[in-house]
Amino acid sequence: MADDSIAVVDLDRCQPDRCSYECASYCPPNRTGKECIVTRGEYYEEDEPFDGDPDQVRISEEVCLGESCGICVEKCPFDAIEIINLPTELEDDPVHRYGENAFALYGLPVPESGKVTGILGPNGIGKTTAVRALAGEITPNLGTYDEEPSWEAVLDRFRGTELQTYIERVQAGDVTIARKPQYVDQLPKQFDGTTIELLESTDERGALDDYIDRLGIRPVVDQPLDTLSGGELQRVALAATLARDRDFYFLDEISPYLDIGQRVTAARLIRELAEEEDRAVLAVEHDLAILDLLADTLHVAYGEPGAFGVITDPKSVRNGINEYLTGYLSNENMRIRPEEIEFHEHAPRETSKATPLVEYPELSKSYGEGEFSLDVESGTIYESEVLGVVGPNGIGKSTLAKLFTGALEPDEGDLDFRLDISYKPQYIEIDQPMRVDAFLSSITDDFGTSYWKTEVANPLQLERIMERNLDDLSGGERQRVAIAACLSEDADLYVMDEPSAHLDVEQRVQATSAIRRYAENHDETVLVIDHDIYMIDLLADRLMVFDGEPSEYGHAATPQEMRAGMNDFLSDLDITFRRDERTRRPRINKPESQLDRKQKKQGEYYYAP
Incomplete structure (x- = not known):
């Protein structure tokens, strides 16, 4: 192989008991008598012992012809081989x-x-x-x-x-090193106790009280870790990491x-x-x-x-x-990357000529006396639009989604939508020993068609995880499967709660493109709840803004055009954004900077004109 190429065998995917060694059989060097692709046991039997399956393959990078051949990559039925030009x-x-x-x-x-x-x-x-x-x-x-x-x-x-x-x-x-893990939902499995017991065990600099107050986790310090929400666990993990002396x-x-x-x-x-x-x-x-x-x-x-x-x-x-x-x-x-990621400033959506999908009345929902309550202004969701939903945590956004889907009944107001709604919840519960392809094929008859692959599977990079079990997936992989499942259903309204969580930047862009393209190509209506301003900026036509007091009461305003909605939202947070001159991407202004003060004075929190 050329010096600038490598061969990679994914041993988690290599399944010699389910194939006929097509990679070795069709390998051109092998067919001329050279040993390019052989079993690991065959190669190592006169060398040092190794851990693993001796029937799995290894590839000689010295003999391999490189990416210009690639026959083994195409022939492997389990997509376990990559030949890559560096x-x-x-x-x-x-x-x-x-x-x-x-x-x-x-x-x-x-x-x-x-x-x-x-x-x-x-x-x-x-x-x-x-x-x-x-x-x-x-x-x-x-x-x-x-x-x-x-x-x-x-x-x-x-x-x-x-x-x-x-x-x-x-x-x-x-x-010395302190680490904050990527998947904070694993913390309760690693530490059996209350929040304060965990935090006090990490307080090596005497800064813990300040972190508890500024991160807003004082109300949960006496609670067991396994009762905390994802947002609370994230803030606890951050406080525990920063409190160490490393x-x-x-x-x-x-x-x-x-x-x-x-x-x-x-x-x-x-x-x-x-x-x-x-x-x-x-x-x-x-x-x-x-x-x-x-x-x-x-x-x-x-x-x-x-x-x-x-x-x-x-x-x-x-x-x-x-x-x-x-x-x-x-x-x-x-x-x-073959294509540039582009950001566009949204012109106000012309709603006077748009066809309403649903007009909903004023709504209210309370979880009991002294518990959280939500009031929703009446509004209209139009056909073929992407409606963004923004607001702090604990303010009722997920409650609204559950009201729309019928999972909750309002205390006041009538939601007789008569709509088919496809819903991706905030916390994804698909922990079951079922293969991804079996799960998705149970949702749609389009599974496996070229249309479905082009519109759903390929943008969400699902091909390499189709044969994996749902309960073996990482958080990001599970998120992509959940988005695919939501888009695969036949529905009048698609509701997605935090589709960006656990996705890297590339995956967020691809997921955003998949959602946007699906809405445009099929004239579908999508309601997206998310905290990633980039995703909302790329996706949304209009915005529904929530305010109130987290965990106490929430208020949902009627949907409005992007600039007005973002100005309302960001002014409550006292944060201003500008657009990068080169890429037009959203950028947060440094607090109290000259531009931050200027935009606040103008009342323009969402990109200076």
């Missing part, structure tokens, strides 16, 4: 490779005391591997996976770079389940930790508006998830995000 710009060997035909990571981020370093890229691209190396938990093998790695070799590799001093500290065992903090997604106000508060706390305590913070975040506000420098990560990942040299945050959105990295001379 970018020619990768002059060095990998920083770490997990073994033959396994994932390879190129490059490392550069933590810097007193600053927040951001990483922007898809899931499965090596961010966890990079953090384990920076924490000293693994010694990078520099691609030589069959020899014992050494920190001396790693230091020689990075000598004279910005990483040299940091690696010297790691080599001396002088770096050299290096790794924060894997701070935004899931948090509303935009809570996201901004979290970003401010993280910046304070870095700047005032002179700590190094590395943050992975998929909400680009928050990443823009949070980070001082940015590494873009690209590659093939599960196969190889490349982490670029540090860039300015603005340039890094803009290059990621345009799909072209200028310093690396690398195109990472």
Whole structure:
């Protein structure tokens, strides 16, 4: 194989007991008598023993013809093989490779005391591997996976770079790390106790009380962890991580389940930790508006998830995000996406000529005396529109969705829609030992058709997980399946509650495009509840804004055009946005900056005119 190619075998997908070794049978080098694709047991029997299935295959990268052949990739019935041409710009060997035909990571981020370093890229691209190396938990093998790695070799590799001093500290065992996990819903399984018991066990800097108050988790400190909502668990996890006294903090997604106000508060706390305590913070975040506000420098990560990942040299945050959105990295001379992600300023929707899908009256819903209550102004949802719904957590947005779907009955007002409604809830409960393809085929007769693949499966990247069980999926994979299930139903109204949660930036864009294109191509009506301003900006024609006092009472205004709705919403949060001059993407203004004060004075919180 050419030096700039690698072969990857996904051993979780390789199922020799269910195939006829088509990959080996059709391999051109094999057919000429060379040993390119053989079983692992056959290869290793005279070498060192290994763990795993000896009937699974290994591919000789020295003999393989490379991506220009690709016959084994096409013939494998379980999509377990990838032959990938690496970018020619990768002059060095990998920083770490997990073994033959396994994932390879190129490059490392550069933590810097007193600053927040951001990483922007898809899931499965090596961010966890990079953090384990920076924490000293693994010694990078520099691609030589069959020899014992050494920190001396790693230091020689990075000598004279910005990483040299940091690696010297790691080599001396002088770096301590605090981690905030990506999936906070796993916390109750890892810690059996109350919120305050967990938090007090992490209070190493005496900052816990301040974090509890500013993150708004005082009301739940005496509750068991397994009674908390996703947003409460996210804030507890953040407080527990920041309260530790460490050299290096790794924060894997701070935004899931948090509303935009809570996201901004979290970003401010993280910046304070870095700047005032002179700590190094590395943050992975998929909400680009928050990443823009949070980070001082940015590494873009690209590659093939599960196969190889490349982490670029540090860039300015603005340039890094803009290059990621345009799909072209200028310093690396690398195109990472065929199309640019474009943002459009929405003209007011002309509703006088639109056909109403449903007109709903004033509604109210209470959960009991002294409990949460919701009042909804009357309004109209039009055919073929995407209606965005925004507001803080605990303000009644999910309650409205359940009223519309009939899962809840209003106390006042009559919702006789007589509509077929397809609903994707906020918290996805599809934990069952059922394959993804069986689950989706039970929902629609269109499953497997070219139309369904083009409109639903391909944009949501479902092909590689079709044979997996629902209860084995990650949070992001489960989210994509739930969106597909919602769009696959025949309905008059599609209601989606937080479709962006646990999706990386690329997946959010693809999910947004799938939802928008489905609505436009089929003249369907979609109601989307989400906290990601980028997704709402790309999706929505109009906006329904919620305000009130979280967990006490909520008020839903009648739907209005985007600018008026966003101004109402953002003025309550005291946050202003502007559009980037180059890409027109939404950007949060720094609090009390000149532009922030100017827009507030003009009453223009949603992009200055």
